[in-house]
Amino acid sequence: MDTGKKPRHRPVDLVKREAILDAARDEFFTHGFAAASIETIAAVSGVSKVTIYNRFKTKETLFAAVVERQCTMMSAVFVAxxxxxxxxxxxxxxxxxxxxxxxxxxxxxxxxxxxxxxxxxxxxxxxxxxxxxxxxxxxxxxxxxxxxxxxxxxxxxxxxxxxxxxxxxxxxxxxxxxxxxxxxxxxxxxxxxxxxxxxxxxxxxxx
Amino acid sequence: MDTGKKPRHRPVDLVKREAILDAARDEFFTHGFAAASIETIAAVSGVSKVTIYNRFKTKETLFAAVVERQCTMMSAVFVAxxxxxxxxxxxxxxxxxxxxxxxxxxxxxxxxxxxxxxxxxxxxxxxxxxxxxxxxxxxxxxxxxxxxxxxxxxxxxxxxxxxxxxxxxxxxxxxxxxxxxxxxxxxxxxxxxxxxxxxxxxxxxxx
DNA sequence: TACATTATGAACGATTGCGTTCAATTATAC
DNA sequence: GTATAATTGAACGCAATCGTTCATAATGTA
CATH class of the missing domain: 1.10.357.10 (Tetracycline Repressor, domain 2)
Structure with a gap:
């Protein structure tokens, strides 16, 4: 239940999440999971490395999030x-x-x-x-x-x-x-x- | 020309070359080039890391050798x-x-x-x-x-x-x-x- | 046996990169 | 303005790994 109660503090920047996932997608898919660099992802998405770790616990989590986003993107396409x-x-x-x-x-x-x-x-x-x-x-x-x-x-x-x-x-x-x-x-x-x-x-x- | 002149020293162990390439193939194809570990390849092939570097200048060279061997192996198969x-x-x-x-x-x-x-x-x-x-x-x-x-x-x-x-x-x-x-x-x-x-x-x- | 070369093992320097910590800054609601 | 939480930048510890060096051992020929 979203009580609509607005918190009295700085909200999370939702745009940044997409930026992170975009950069992560490129980095992961170009270099592979192992060779991908979180620091590069941070740099490309214009976000601090700490921010990434605040939102995605580990590199694995971030990768999973990328894959999931790509998958839902894919499944949205197939309309017969x-x-x-x-x-x-x-x-x-x-x-x-x-x-x-x-x-x-x-x-x-x-x-x-x-x-x-x-x-x-x-x-x-x-x-x-x-x-x-x-x-x-x-x-x-x-x-x-x-x-x-x-x-x-x-x-x-x-x-x-x-x-x-x-x-x-x-x-x-x-x-x-x-x-x-x-x-x-x-x-x-x-x-x-x-x-x-x-x-x-x-x-x-x-x- | 192979003058048949035998050198008066220890010959290279040709069996080891195959062992190295086998281990390298498995390691490279399982983990990818970047994540593959030369030390693992050395351990699996039962060879010293230095020996690998003596025969293959760099990781890239070793990878290229593996790919080339696989390719010639493949092209040998296609007989119509x-x-x-x-x-x-x-x-x-x-x-x-x-x-x-x-x-x-x-x-x-x-x-x-x-x-x-x-x-x-x-x-x-x-x-x-x-x-x-x-x-x-x-x-x-x-x-x-x-x-x-x-x-x-x-x-x-x-x-x-x-x-x-x-x-x-x-x-x-x-x-x-x-x-x-x-x-x-x-x-x-x-x-x-x-x-x-x-x-x-x-x-x-x-x- | 003497020699020449290959192979080993251990250590090293340098780099990279994950994940963490912390003090400082920013943005929002009240 | 103040409280609260998000964000940042810089630094750190730690582990992994490439590629190198070097002294030593192993293995073949003459």
Missing amino acids: PDAPGTDLRQQLIAFGETMVDFLTQPHVMRFERRIGAEAELRPEVGELFLNAGPRRLRRELTALLESAVSKGTIRPCDCEMAAGHLYGLICGFDMFFARFSENGPDPHQLQQQVPDAVDRFLDAYGD | PDAPGTDLRQQLIAFGETMVDFLTQPHVMRFERRIGAEAELRPEVGELFLNAGPRRLRRELTALLESAVSKGTIRPCDCEMAAGHLYGLICGFDMFFARFSENGPDPHQLQQQVPDAVDRFLDAYGD
Whole structure:
């Protein structure tokens, strides 16, 4: 219960919290947890090191906070564009384009790369990420395909597997390659490949 | 020229070099370059720290040596099983199974995860990896499909894109998910999905 | 046995970085 | 203005680690 009773003292600066988390995100994702420097984070965010330790008990806590913020940010993105009325091909293309748009963002790619590495020693971080992003994505895509099956637009199949197939067709080698090169995939080029991928998917699964 | 002239002194212990590289691989890929400890590597490989510095000038040099060894190890694997005489479906299934077999090896997955992260600060490492593995893989798969096109087994198409499609169909979500969970993909299950993926590929590209 | 080189172990200097302490300053409510 | 809490800057203890030095031991050839 927030009694609205205002304390008679200096309030915490909420802007600073975001600044800290922003700087921490960059530092952690660029150098990794171990090599990240709290002092650098303090300097970049324009905040005293003590302030950071006042708000986040340890380096681990700060890292967890960063990951959590990124995860909620991610899960907010996946809203299935189940625009009824348009045909399946258009729906799948829209879905694919949204997905590609999202996945090719530099900061998303950096997030992915870093979580993959950190999960080596911190499995719970990997789980958090999976639940916030990939599993959600698969669930929604599967639901979309199940609805298509029930409408008879595509033939009956294991829709979860089909979702994986569509995802794979869209990404091809590109997302794989992009993880290891500084200049990620050309989002524009990947966009152009989406219709092709969807058409191959419909060749394979269409009625 | 190796004149066969034997030096009259204690020779270098070649076994130790491998031991060092093995320990270094584990340490680097588990903790990342920055957090890896040379002293741990020395202890695990049963070698003095000075010996390591005698053979590898710096930590960076040692890391580079590890990456290079892993890369040559990888490039040695990709021999296209272009068994002529078998039909395309069998050929693609064999290719897929070999690929899955290789990619799901725990030490290969750890290599991938770590290179992805390190490439953030060391692009040249990412390039090395790409040339040793993924690009080679794509080249061979593309060649296989081109030969299939010329034989009329599948219809004419952009074979490099088709190769990406086949790769994507085979991996689906699984390789993606596996990067973030401690228990990787069930290689057995992935194996079973290969024929399905190949059949969907042939649905889409078959003549 | 004498020699040449590799390998070891222990210690060192220098750096970095976490997390803490403390006195001083700032911002807000009353 | 005063009380209260947030924030700062500087300094500290402590541990880890890179890379080096050096005296000593081990291992091979001649």
